[in-house]
Each structure stands twice: as C-alpha cells, then as structure tokens.
Amino acid sequence: MRDVTIGQYYPSNSIVHRADPRFKLVIMLMFLVMVFFCDSFFSFGFLTFFVILTIALSRVPPLKVLKGLKMIIIVVIITTVLMMIFYTDGDGKPLAEWGIFHIYLNGIYASIKLAWRLMLLVLMPTLLTLTSTPTELCDGLESLLSPLKKLRFPVHELALIMSIALRLVPTLIEETDKIMNAQKARGAKFESKNPFKKIKAMLPVLIPLFVSSFRRADDLADAMDSRCYRGAKGRTRMNKLHFHVGDVLAVLLWSAVFVCILFLNYNWLGWEFIAVLGV
Amino acid sequence: MISVQKLSYVYSPKTPFTTQALFDVNMRIEDGDFFGIIGSTGAGKSTLVSHFNALTRVQKNSGTVIVDDMDLSAKKPDLNRLRAKVGMVFQYPEHQLFDDTVEKDVRFGPKNLGASADEQRALAKQAIELVGLDYGAVAERSPFELSGGQKRRVALAGVIAMKPQILILDEPTAGLDPVGKREIMELIVRIKAVCPTVVMISHNMDEIASYCNRIAVMSRGRVIGVFTPRELFGSRELLADCDVKLPLVTEIAARLCDGGAEIAHDILTEDELLDAIEKAVKHA
Numbered sequence: 001m002r003d004v005t006i007g008q009y010y011p012s013n014s015i016v017h018r019a020d021p022r023f024k025l026v027i028m029l030m031f032l033v034m035v036f037f038c039d040s041f042f043s044f045g046f047l048t049f050f051v052i053l054t055i056a057l058s059r060v061p062p063l064k065v066l067k068g069l070k071m072i073i074i075v076v077i078i079t080t081v082l083m084m085i086f087y088t089d090g091d092g093k094p095l096a097e098w099g100i101f102h103i104y105l106n107g108i109y110a111s112i113k114l115a116w117r118l119m120l121l122v123l124m125p126t127l128l129t130l131t132s133t134p135t136e137l138c139d140g141l142e143s144l145l146s147p148l149k150k151l152r153f154p155v156h157e158l159a160l161i162m163s164i165a166l167r168l169v170p171t172l173i174e175e176t177d178k179i180m181n182a183q184k185a186r187g188a189k190f191e192s193k194n195p196f197k198k199i200k201a202m203l204p205v206l207i208p209l210f211v212s213s214f215r216r217a218d219d220l221a222d223a224m225d226s227r228c229y230r231g232a233k234g235r236t237r238m239n240k241l242h243f244h245v246g247d248v249l250a251v252l253l254w255s256a257v258f259v260c261i262l263f264l265n266y267n268w269l270g271w272e273f274i275a276v277l278g279v
Numbered sequence: 280m281i282s283v284q285k286l287s288y289v290y291s292p293k294t295p296f297t298t299q300a301l302f303d304v305n306m307r308i309e310d311g312d313f314f315g316i317i318g319s320t321g322a323g324k325s326t327l328v329s330h331f332n333a334l335t336r337v338q339k340n341s342g343t344v345i346v347d348d349m350d351l352s353a354k355k356p357d358l359n360r361l362r363a364k365v366g367m368v369f370q371y372p373e374h375q376l377f378d379d380t381v382e383k384d385v386r387f388g389p390k391n392l393g394a395s396a397d398e399q400r401a402l403a404k405q406a407i408e409l410v411g412l413d414y415g416a417v418a419e420r421s422p423f424e425l426s427g428g429q430k431r432r433v434a435l436a437g438v439i440a441m442k443p444q445i446l447i448l449d450e451p452t453a454g455l456d457p458v459g460k461r462e463i464m465e466l467i468v469r470i471k472a473v474c475p476t477v478v479m480i481s482h483n484m485d486e487i488a489s490y491c492n493r494i495a496v497m498s499r500g501r502v503i504g505v506f507t508p509r510e511l512f513g514s515r516e517l518l519a520d521c522d523v524k525l526p527l528v529t530e531i532a533a534r535l536c537d538g539g540a541e542i543a544h545d546i547l548t549e550d551e552l553l554d555a556i557e558k559a560v561k562h563a
Contacts, residue, residue: 011295181334182375185367186437187359187391204387207377211423 010130015246016058017131021140023247027254028128034261035120041109043264044116050257051123060130068126069119076115083111134166143241149232156232164220172213179208281308281331281445281478285342288326288335300326302500304342308445308493313471314478315487317523318497324480325370327497328447331478332365333358346445363392366443366474370450372434373427381407381425381433382418388441406440407433409473410466428459435466445476452483464490488512488526488547496521513545528552535559 011017016024038044055065069076087107094102128137142159149155180190183204190205192198267274288301300323308314316324329335330344330351337344337352344351349361369375378384385403394402407414410432417425422433431451438446451467452460464486471477481487487494488508496503496511503521511517512529525533532546532555541562542555 178369179375181329182367182369182372183387184334185332185362185369186375186388186441187362188387189391204375204377208375212374 008129009133010060010064012059012131014057014059014131016054016127019131019250020241020243020247021132021136022143022241023243023251024128024132025137025140025144027251028124030254030258031124032121034258035117037258037261037265038117038120039113039265041113043261044113044120046264047120047257047261048116050254051120051127054124055127058127058131060127064130065123065127068122072118072122076118079118080111080115083114084108087111134169135163138163138166139237139239139241154232156235168216171216172209175212176205176209179205280310280345280347281306281476282345283307283327283330283342284345286327286330286337286344287341288323288330288338289341290326292338300500304500304502306495306502306505308476308478310444311475312477312493313491314476315491315494316478316480316497317482317484317487317494319522321499322497323500324497325449328367328449328478328480331445331447332362332367334367359392363441364443365445365447366438366441367447368435368438368449368451370453372438372451373422373430375437376422376430376434379421380419381412381422384422384433385436385440388437392441402440402442403436406436409439409470410436411462411469412436428455428462431455431463432466435463435470439470439474443474445478446470446474448477448479450480450482452481452486460486484512484524484526485528488529489549496523498522508547509545512547 034047038047055062084103084107085101087104087110088102089104089106092104092106094104095108096103132140138159141162142155145153145155145158180188184190188201188204190198190201192201263269263271264274283304283306286301286304287299290296290298290300304323304327316328318324326335330337331346333351333356342352346361346365349356351361376384378387382400382403385406386399389399389402404414404418407418412429412432417429417433422430425433435451446467448467452463455463460483467477467479468490479486479491491508493505493507494511495505498521504517506517511521511523512525518525526547528549528551529544529546532542532552533544535542535556536544540556541559546552546555
C-alpha cells in the first residue's frame with residue numbers, strides 16, 4: 001500500500017522546491033500546452049533539454065522522477081505499437097506488411113513522437129508533486145483561481161476540500177494498512193488471483209475504513225466548528241505566498257522556450273534552418 | 280515460546296524518510312508468561328510485536344524471530360499455522376469490526392482458518408461467552424450498535440475464537456474509563472486460563488505491575504532490559520535509568536516509607552498495599 005504516488009514529496013532545498021507554487025503551476029500549464037505544439041524531433045529534444053535542466057536543478061534523484069513513468073509505461077507501449085502498425089501514409093511505401101498491419105517509416109516517426117509526448121506529459125507533473133507539498137499546491141491553486149471569486153465561484157471552499165482530501169490520503173493509507181494488518185492477523189488473505197474473490201476479501205477492510213472515515217469527517221467538522229470556522233470571508237493566511245525575482249525569471253525563461261517551440265512548429269518567418277530541422 | 284535474536288528493523292529503507300525502529304533486540308518469552316512491554320511512544324514496541332505473527336517480516340540479515348518451532352525469518356513461514364497460534368489484538372481493536380452481526384464477525388477468524396460451519400459457530404459462542412457477553416443477547420445484533428466497551432470485547436472475541444496459544448495485546452485498555460480498564464484486565468486474566476502466554480504493551484504502570492511476571496523496558500528501538508516487576512519497581516536507580524514512572528500503589532508505599540512508616544517500598548498491587556498498611560497500623 002505504500003507505493004501510492006500522490007503526496008510523494010521529496011524534501012530538499014533546491015531552487016525548484018523553493019519556487020512559488022503559483023508560478024510552478026503556471027509553468028506547468030504552459031508546459032502541457034507546449035508539449036502539444038511540439039512536432040519535430042528537434043522541438044522535442046529542445047523541450048526535453050529544459051525538462052532535464054529542471055530535474056537537475058531540483059536535486060531530486062533522476063530515478064525518483066523516472067519512477068513516475070512506471071504507471072504509464074504499459075499505456076505508452078500499447079499506444080506506440082498500435083500507432084506503428086496502423087499508421088497509414090498515403091504517399092510512402094510500407095517497409096513491411098502483414099495483412100491489415102503495415103509499418104511505414106513515417107509511422108515509426110509518429111509513434112516515437114507519441115511515446116515521447118506521453119512521457120514528457122507525465123514527467124513534469126511528477127516533478128511538480130515531488131518538489132511541492134500538497135498544501136503548497138492547494139494554496140497556489142486557490143490564489144490563481146481567486147479572480148473567479150468575483151463570479152461567486154466558491155474558490156476557497158474548493159481549495160479547502162482539496163487540501164483536506166490531500167491531507168487525509170496518507171492518513172487513510174495508514175488506516176488501511178492498520179485494518180488490513182488486523183484482518184490478516186485474523187487469517188484474512190488478500191493475495192487471491194481471482195478478482196471477485198479479491199473484492200470480497202477487501203470487504204472486511206473497506207467497511208471499517210468507511211466507518212472510520214465518517215467518524216473522522218464528523219470530528220473534523222466539529223473541530224472546525226469549535227474554532228469558529230465560517231468559510232472564506234475575512235480569513236487571513238498563516239503562510240502568505242511570496243514570489244521572488246527567480247520565479248519571474250523562470251516564467252520568462254519558459255515563455256521564451258514556448259515561443260521557440262512555436263517558431264519551430266510554424267516557422268512564421270520562413271527561416272530555412274528550421275525547415276531543415278523540422279522532420 | 281518466542282525467541283528474538285539480534286533483531287533490527289528499518290522503515291522505508293533507501294529513502295529520505297528512513298528511520299530505524301529496532302536495534303539489535305534480544306529477548307525470550309516463555310510459555311505461561313504474562314509478559315509486559317513498556318517504553319515511551321516511538322520506542323519500537325508495536326514494531327517488535329508485529330514481528331511475532333509475521334505482519335512485519337524480518338528483514339534480510341536483520342536477526343531472527345522464532346515462535347515455538349517456526350522460524351519467521353525463513354522465506355515462507357506457514358502463515359496460517361502461525362496466525363492460529365499467535366493472536367494479535369491491536370490498539371482500538373473495535374475499529375476492525377465489519378460484519379453485520381456480532382456472531383458473523385467473531386466467526387471471521389475461524390472461517391479463514393478453514394473451520395467447518397458448526398465448528399465456527401461453537402468457537403464463536405465460546406469466545407463471546409468468554410469475553411463476558413451474553414451470547415443470546417448480542418449474537419444477532421450489529422456490532423456497530425454496541426457500546427465502546429462491548430465493541431472491544433467483541434473484537435477480542437474475534438481473536439480468541441481462533442484459539443491462539445500466545446495472545447499479543449497492544450494497549451488493550453487505551454481510551455477506556457477506569458471501570459472499563461479494570462474489566463478488560465480481569466477479562467485478560469480469564470483468557471489467560473485458555474491461552475497460556477500473554478504479551479501486553481501498556482503505558483499504564485498499574486496494570487503492568489499488578490499483572491505481568493516479566494517486563495521488558497524499551498527505549499528508542501532498544502531493549503534496555505527484562506526484569507521482574509519487583510526488580511524494576513523496587514529499584515529507584517533502575518527506574519531512573521529506564522525513565523519509568525512508578526505505579527500508583529508503589530508510589531503511595533514509597534511515600535509512606537519515606538515518611539517513616541514501616542512499609543516495604545516495592546509493593547505492586549492494591550492488596551499488598553492494604554495488607555502492609557494494616558500491619559503497619561497494628562504495629563504502631
């Protein structure tokens with residue numbers, strides 16, 4: 001149960017860790033859009049360089065970051081293989097063919113790009129959760145969404161729900177562990193291969209878990225009530241978010257990367273070297 | 280018999296969160312012992328006892344744990360046999376109740392061990408009666424309707440129904456009122472008649488002093504020593520070394536003794552204290 005990747009914060013004191021979560025979220029959003037604008041191998045390589053740079057700056061062991069790929073590796077393999085064997089290129093001649101399956105050179109390129117894109121899409125969010133605590137992320141999100149308050153959108157409540165949920169994930173995991181141990185001590189087996197048996201075996205864990213979750217929720221509501229919690233109005237924060245020059249620079253740098261990617265993709269000015277690079 | 284040799288244990292090895300919970304622990308619990316384990320929070324008590332029925336597996340090259348003839352550091356110990364032999368009652372065991380009737384919940388253990396339906400029913404009835412509940416009145420009720428103390432008894436019954444030979448209790452009286460605490464301790468003494476070896480973790484020195492025959496003191500993952508109650512609570516130096524508080528009755532005896540009364544300072548139970556005071560008064 002301990003391998004759940006939410007809340008996988010890796011404590012360190014690097015500049016990536018210290019960066020303002022709001023800026024990290026903005027960069028993340030930009031990055032996710034950017035990945036979809038990448039088209040040529042050169043632009044992928046270009047973007048990957050900056051991802052590697054960020055990982056290096058974060059001082060998180062690269063293996064920890066790569067571990068984030070573990071859960072999508074099967075998806076990547078399946079989509080890549082499907083892409084490779086079903087890709088149809090109107091102009092080219094297939095390199096190989098078996099019945100409805102055929103492999104084109106462009107198909108190989110397209111599937112490599114697809115795999116690369118998927119991996120980039122997972123790597124950066126993994127790095128984000130490794131370098132920021134769930135609380136930081138929630139605070140950042142609340143701050144970024146605060147303009148929506150004007151539209152009466154319950155930003156604070158949403159952030160509160162999220163932070164409570166994230167805060168309780170480790171507690172729930174611990175509780176699950178405890179109850180599983182208690183039932184194992186009574187001879188319960190959770191290792192069955194049969195999925196139906198497995199679900200049935202989980203019942204003695206799930207029911208106590210639900211009971212204790214409700215109890216915990218009740219207690220938390222009482223605790224908040226007794227401290228006069230009345231929602232967002234007039235509430236101040238203990239940890240105010242502050243941004244530094246470095247945060248602004250980072251956003252500027254990533255914006256520059258974004259512009260470069262756009263140029264590599266669209267080649268608005270008709271530069272020849274880009275046309276050469278763009279496979 | 281449980282024999283622990285050179286046992287170490289590390290939580291989350293090879294991560295930034297690594298903490299060593301046990302360092303080179305050696306101890307031997309004999310059949311028939313009422314064995315107490317004390318120590319402050321984080322001393323490694325729970326980690327140690329969870330080795331006894333292989334819920335925590337012995338890590339590689341980190342010592343051995345032997346229960347009777349089973350070596351738990353072996354690759355695949357016979358878990359079914361082990362868990363039938365070693366019953367484990369966790370802190371707040373009532374949080375593990377799940378079934379819709381008390382009887383079904385108590386049958387869960389025997390059922391997992393492969394007992395027939397008739398056997399399960401007989402074992403459940405026996406266990407529920409042993410923990411002092413009225414079988415006819417509670418068997419068909421939902422465990423969630425019962426009071427806190429009753430729930431704890433049902434949870435205890437769920438473990439007793441497996442007929443363990445060694446019972447491990449992790450703070451069995453935590454969160455109960457004084458009457459409830461006493462009832463549970465008396466219940467454990469009754470259980471000890473059918474389950475001869477009891478290992479109990481507790482923070483309550485009164486319980487430890489009046490029920491245990493041997494006490495292991497733990498601190499920061501190490502066992503400082505294993506003593507009889509009289510050795511431990513009779514020696515002030517030892518108590519100071521181990522950072523252990525006196526049981527209430529021993530404290531009263533010690534104060535009286537300091538004040539000049541003719542009372543032994545290593546008194547462990549209320550009855551002993553009463554006798555001693557009576558004698559001292561008569562003498563005076």
